[in-house]
Structure formats: structure tokens, C-alpha cells
Amino acid sequence: MGDDVRSGPGRGYDFVVVGGGTAGCVVAARLSENPDVRVLLIEAGSREPLDAVAVPPVWPALQGTAVDWAGASVVQSATGTVIPWPRGRVLGGSSAINGMCFIRGHRSSYDAWPAAGAPGWGFDDLLPYLRRSERTQGRDPAVRGVDGPLTVAPAPEPHPVAAAGLAAAAEAGHPVAADINSGLEEGFGWCDLNIVDGRRQSAADAYLVPVLARPNLDVVTDALAHRVCVTGGRCTGVEYSVGTTMHTAACSGDVVLAGGTVGSAQLLLLSGIGPQAHLREVGVDVELDLPGVGSNVHDHPRSTVVYSSPVPVPAGVNNHAELIGLARSPLAHGGPDLQFQVLEIPYFAPALPPSLPVPGQAYSVAFGAMTPSSRGTIRLADARPGTAPLLDPNYYGDPRDVEVMAAGLRIARAIGRVDALAPWRAEEVLPGPGVRDDDGEAVRRYLFGSLRTYSHQVGSCRMGTDDMAVVDTDLRVRGIDGLRVADASVMPSIVSANTNATVYGIAERAADLLLSR
Ligand SMILES: Cc1cc2nc3c(=O)[nH]c(=O)nc-3n(C[C@H](O)[C@H](O)[C@H](O)COP(=O)(O)OP(=O)(O)OC[C@H]3O[C@@H](n4cnc5c(N)ncnc54)[C@H](O)[C@@H]3O)c2cc1C
Structure with a gap:
């Protein structure tokens, strides 16, 4: 499959989604259900996963391969150790390298969100979207979905x-x-598992691959987003590179960041949207002083x-x-x-x-x-898009x-x-x-x-209404029009479970918000 890039003046998209992981695959697939909108999905990793991705018990060995960003924390001040932080770099993102547990947090961990300043995001509010993603059998259909794209079972x-x-x-x-x-x-x-007939089912498998032929959906892979473009307080597109060639994807509607807890915060910072003192320190021009970007980072x-x-x-x-x-x-x-x-x-x-x-x-x-109190940061090491950011979950x-x-x-x-x-x-x-x-x-x-990571990093673009919130409860970046974040990074606090099922629910809801459904 070749990469299909349509960009530039006159060929603008209605939506540009950055990051083809769990959330990005859902958002791109749901948005492009509407034939009247044109959608571009930009993913840094490859379109073709390694064969091993599909083989469930092999998943721990995917770490350090081509489908992993293979990052690591900075030295943790409490433990004095560096903690490896795998995350997916492939169509499907971390859902293509994860442990395939498909489980919601306990309702109490979602009900903490409205209490933390995200009204309308409690368990009962999110339940329709959690149900929408899944197809279960033999469970209570009032609580569990029966006709979603993901076939899950123990x-x-x-x-x-x-x-x-x-x-x-x-x-x-x-x-x-x-x-x-x-x-x-x-x-x-x-535990319900993302395994169907003995093979992994990633977000790409369930949501994206079945709809790749849609004429209103373009997917560009091996493409690194460098920054979002902002003019007069409005996001107008995304700059990205494929190899050594730079491209600009123009966007007349919303740019949706779905780069994950690391990728979305990194991209906002590279675009000059973040705490101004830090941006100046690393030599990034300040577009908007948004102090919460890259704060509130936590993990299990x-x-x-x-x-x-x-x-x-x-x-x-x-x-x-x-x-x-x-x-x-x-x-x-x-x-x-x-x-x-x-x-x-x-x-x-x-x-x-x-x-x-x-x-x-x-x-x-x-x-x-499952409900840790420690909070850390994601910061840029320098102003170059290809440089790994400084990851400090402060375990x-x-x-x-x-x-x-x-x-x-x-x-x-x-x-x-x-x-x-x-x-x-x-x-x-x-x-x-x-x-x-x-x-x-x-x-x-x-x-x-x-200590090891549970690979459940969240919170770097926290949803809320206070000054340290990054997105509002419609997932809009506060202070910039036409820019949203929809992935694990928006969780105000981590849910009491493996995070993937919750990210599917957030992304399903994001698609509804974007299409004003
Ligand atoms: C090893 C591992 C095991 C896990 N096990 C489980 C489990 O068993 N169950 C569970 O529920 N959860 C598990 N998780 C966590 C779960 O998979 C994640 O919470 C979830 O996938 C996060 O989804 P996301 O969309 O926020 O980010 P991701 O799925 O990570 O997607 C982000 C995507 O954005 C792309 N991207 C980032 N920056 C850029 C850029 N600048 N330009 C272009 N593309 C970019 C990335 O390549 C990636 O594809 C695990 C995670 C890992 C890494």
C-alpha cells in the first residue's frame, strides 16, 4: 500500500487527526463515516505491523522493536532508577503492542472526573461510548456493548x-x-481480551483497516508531525515530514491530536502551546502560554x-x-x-x-x-521534533x-x-x-x-475548567480554535484499570463531539 498524501492550498481537510493509535483510529474511522467530510490521519509509524504483533503471547517481545518508540523515563528522584516506557509506533499505536486486557476502571475512578472539574464525564456519561466500542456475548447488555467494532471476550x-x-x-x-x-x-x-480467533485485534484492525478504501479518508504513515500551524488564534493545519520531505496539511475544521500522553503533549509544546518559561528555555516561540501542558503526568x-x-x-x-x-x-x-x-x-x-x-x-x-497520587511532567529536551522528550512520571x-x-x-x-x-x-x-x-x-x-511501568500513562493534556486544564470538556484546547485533543492524555486522573478500553470510549465520544452528534 502506498502512502496517499493530499495537502496544500485548495485541498484542505475538514479534519486532520494526528496519531493513528487507539484513539486516532477510532476518531478517523468514525469521522469518515460521514461522506461529506474529508479526513486525514497522520501516523509516525508504519502501516504494516510486524507479523509478531498479531501473536498474543509474544507481546512483551515487541518492546524495543520497530513498532515501539522505546522511550524511558528520566532518573526517578524517589527510586534513582530509569523506567523503560514502551509505546506503540505503528498504525494501531499502543493497541498494537499492548497486553490486550480490555477492562474498564471501577466507576468510582470516572466519577472522580466531574469532581475534578470535568462535568459530564462521570461513569454514567461515558457508559454509552464505552459500550459503543465493544461487542460482548453473555454479559449484561445494559452495561456492556453488543455490536461495537471490538470483539472482546475472556x-x-x-x-x-x-x-x-x-x-x-x-x-x-x-x-x-x-x-x-x-x-x-x-x-x-x-479479563476480557482483545484477541479474536487467537490473534490480536488492535484499533487499526477493528476500526481503520475495514474502512481504508473510503474516498474521503487519507492515511499517511511513516509521517512525523512537527507542529500544528496557528494563525490568529486558530489552528489551520499540521506540518509533518515523510522522510526528509516536509508537508503541510491544511485543515478547515478541527485538528485532533491523538498522539497519546507523550505525543500530544510533545506536539503542543513543539507548537509553542504550553508553559511559556519552559518554551523559552528550549527555544520554542510562544504561541500561547498554557501552563498545564505536560503537567499532571501519571501512571500505575x-x-x-x-x-x-x-x-x-x-x-x-x-x-x-x-x-x-x-x-x-x-x-x-x-x-x-x-x-x-x-x-x-x-x-x-x-x-x-x-x-x-x-x-x-x-x-x-x-x-x-490504581489511583496513584504522584504527578510528574513531560518536557521538551530541545526544540527538534525528532528528539525524545523528557518523561518524568515522578513514581x-x-x-x-x-x-x-x-x-x-x-x-x-x-x-x-x-x-x-x-x-x-x-x-x-x-x-x-x-x-x-x-x-x-x-x-x-x-x-x-x-518498579516497572504498567504502560498506562495519562493526564498530560488534562481536561477541566481551571487554569491548569489543557482542554475543556468538549476536548478543545483552551485558547486555540480548531484544535482538540482526544486520547489518554485528557484523563484528569487515571482510571482504576488498564487504560485502553477507556481511551476507546473517550475517542468514541470525541467523534460525536466533532460531528456535533
Ligand atoms: C506495552 C504496553 C502494554 C499495555 N497493556 C495494556 C493492556 O493490556 N490493556 C490496556 O487496557 N492498556 C494497555 N496499555 C495501555 C494502552 O494501550 C494505552 O493506554 C492506549 O493505547 C493509549 O491510546 P492513545 O490513543 O492515547 O495512544 P497510542 O495508542 O499510543 O497512540 C498514539 C499514536 O500517535 C502516534 N504519534 C505520536 N506522536 C506522533 C507524531 N508527532 N506524529 C505522528 N504520529 C505520532 C504514535 O506513533 C501512536 O501510533 C499498554 C500499553 C503499552 C505500551
Whole structure:
């Protein structure tokens, strides 16, 4: 497939969408349903994914390949470590390299949004859009969609370690949820997966590829957006390069940034829209002093308990994370703040010793803080579009997150030690007997050393109404006409789940807003 670029004077688009990831594929596909509008989608990555993208259990190995931006955080001031930050660089974006868990946050985590200044974005408001994206079977159709583009379902045959994990969670006293993906339950249950007939279904697969032949939709790939053009306070298009050639896509309607939490903030900053002191510092002309751009960056911190097995652990054929649980730490207020997964592989921070067990020899109980309090920043390293930005999620900057994760460790171990997992369990390899739950300093050291990203970065273009908000509740960049952001970056606070299902819902709603439906 060749790249089709139509741009320049007289050939302007009604909508230009920047970033063909989860949100960008949805927005471009939905907008171009209207034959009267012309839509351009610009994606930095390739149109043809690697073959491995489609093979579910291979997903961790996609990191560091051509479909990954392969970024990393700056040294984290709490832990002193650098945390790798994978994100998709391909049509489908991070939905093409992610772990394929398709799950909403608990409703309490959406209901925090109106409370934080985004009225009209609570769980009940977003529910129609969450439902619109999905096609489920055997769930409550009042809560779950039945005819959306994404076919989602739990693993048809759970891995035996995951099955033992569910029994273990129940034995440890956790409720078994009928549909943990709904946003309405707590406890443990089977996670819906973006896997159809044994293959990954990305946003590109579900939304974009089926409509690529539309005459009113142009998709240009291997194309890096450099900046949005602004004249007299109105966004008029996007400058981008393909190889060494520069192009300008003129836009008479809205430019929609869907570059993700990193990409959208980076592009606003490169366009001179952001905190003016920082822009001046890196030599970018200030178009609009919008102080919140690149602030409020946060992610779920994640760690695991790893157990060696006395018997071979069969290789998983799905995403290694079929079972999910939601629970509350003693610090929780208003909703669950911890998530658990039972993985049939040893899963630990890349920095930990290479002598640890390999798949087939061990399994893990992973845990993550779902409503973290730490907030960080994304900043430009310099004014060049191709330079990786400075990513500082400020993990554990707020000590409450350490306490929540310490509670997560205790709960993970309590599940890991019960009889239901006995046939699989030899010994606890990580953190190991040297880290006792009541030894606060040892626990803190383990949490810091084993920290990894959950790859759920959000918040850099926060929606709201206060001075630090970047977009308003119609996703318009405050102070610039004709420019919106629609992706994970607009979340005021992170939802208590893996973020992809929520991004689909945000993007579905963005399309309605853009088409004034
Ligand atoms: C390794 C990994 C595992 C994950 N696992 C899960 C999971 O199991 N379940 C879950 O729910 N969530 C998971 N997530 C998170 C989830 O995939 C993301 O929250 C979601 O995909 C974000 O969607 P987005 O549209 O905001 O950004 P993305 O999907 O990242 O899309 C952004 C797109 O914009 C493009 N772009 C950026 N800058 C530019 C530019 N300047 N010019 C042109 N194009 C640009 C990028 O190449 C990319 O394609 C995971 C993420 C990763 C990385």
C-alpha cells in the first residue's frame, strides 16, 4: 500500500487527526463515516505491523522493536532508577503492542472526573461510548456493548495457573466477580481480551483497516508531525515530514491530536502551546502560554511476587494475564485502589538479576496502585521534533503510593500462599523470605527496585475548567480554535484499570463531539 498524501492550498481537510493509535483510529474511522467530510490521519509509524504483533503471547517481545518508540523515563528522584516506557509506533499505536486486557476502571475512578472539574464525564456519561466500542456475548447488555467494532471476550480456556489463581483469590477471601470488566464490581474475575480467533485485534484492525478504501479518508504513515500551524488564534493545519520531505496539511475544521500522553503533549509544546518559561528555555516561540501542558503526568506503578514451580508451567497461548482482581488498600477512599493479575510467567523489572527463573519455571502475582497520587511532567529536551522528550512520571514522589503498593504486596502474598496454588508453588523467588511484610524499609527497597511501568500513562493534556486544564470538556484546547485533543492524555486522573478500553470510549465520544452528534 502506498502512502496517499493530499495537502496544500485548495485541498484542505475538514479534519486532520494526528496519531493513528487507539484513539486516532477510532476518531478517523468514525469521522469518515460521514461522506461529506474529508479526513486525514497522520501516523509516525508504519502501516504494516510486524507479523509478531498479531501473536498474543509474544507481546512483551515487541518492546524495543520497530513498532515501539522505546522511550524511558528520566532518573526517578524517589527510586534513582530509569523506567523503560514502551509505546506503540505503528498504525494501531499502543493497541498494537499492548497486553490486550480490555477492562474498564471501577466507576468510582470516572466519577472522580466531574469532581475534578470535568462535568459530564462521570461513569454514567461515558457508559454509552464505552459500550459503543465493544461487542460482548453473555454479559449484561445494559452495561456492556453488543455490536461495537471490538470483539472482546475472556480466554476461551483459562491457563491452569490462572484458574488456580482465581481459586486462590476466593480462598483468600476475595469475591469472585461475574464481570470484572464492567466497572461495577470488585473482586477477581476473567479479563476480557482483545484477541479474536487467537490473534490480536488492535484499533487499526477493528476500526481503520475495514474502512481504508473510503474516498474521503487519507492515511499517511511513516509521517512525523512537527507542529500544528496557528494563525490568529486558530489552528489551520499540521506540518509533518515523510522522510526528509516536509508537508503541510491544511485543515478547515478541527485538528485532533491523538498522539497519546507523550505525543500530544510533545506536539503542543513543539507548537509553542504550553508553559511559556519552559518554551523559552528550549527555544520554542510562544504561541500561547498554557501552563498545564505536560503537567499532571501519571501512571500505575507495578510490581510482582514471583514463585518458582515444582512442575513445568505450560506456555500460555493468550496474553499471560487472563485473570484480574480489584481490591482496596487501607488508604482507599471511595473505590478500589489496587489491581492484581496472576501471570503464568515470571514477570519482573528488567533491571533485576538475569539469574531469575524463565517462562516455564515460574509464575507471578502482579499488583499495581490504581489511583496513584504522584504527578510528574513531560518536557521538551530541545526544540527538534525528532528528539525524545523528557518523561518524568515522578513514581513514588507521593509517599502514599508506597503505602498502597506495600498493601498490594501483602495482598498478593496472601493470595500466593494459599492451598489452591500449592500444586504450582515451590518457593517465593521475589521478593523472597528476606523481605518480610512487617519490615517497612525492606518492603520499600523491594518496591523501588522492582518498579516497572504498567504502560498506562495519562493526564498530560488534562481536561477541566481551571487554569491548569489543557482542554475543556468538549476536548478543545483552551485558547486555540480548531484544535482538540482526544486520547489518554485528557484523563484528569487515571482510571482504576488498564487504560485502553477507556481511551476507546473517550475517542468514541470525541467523534460525536466533532460531528456535533
Ligand atoms: C506495552 C504496553 C502494554 C499495555 N497493556 C495494556 C493492556 O493490556 N490493556 C490496556 O487496557 N492498556 C494497555 N496499555 C495501555 C494502552 O494501550 C494505552 O493506554 C492506549 O493505547 C493509549 O491510546 P492513545 O490513543 O492515547 O495512544 P497510542 O495508542 O499510543 O497512540 C498514539 C499514536 O500517535 C502516534 N504519534 C505520536 N506522536 C506522533 C507524531 N508527532 N506524529 C505522528 N504520529 C505520532 C504514535 O506513533 C501512536 O501510533 C499498554 C500499553 C503499552 C505500551
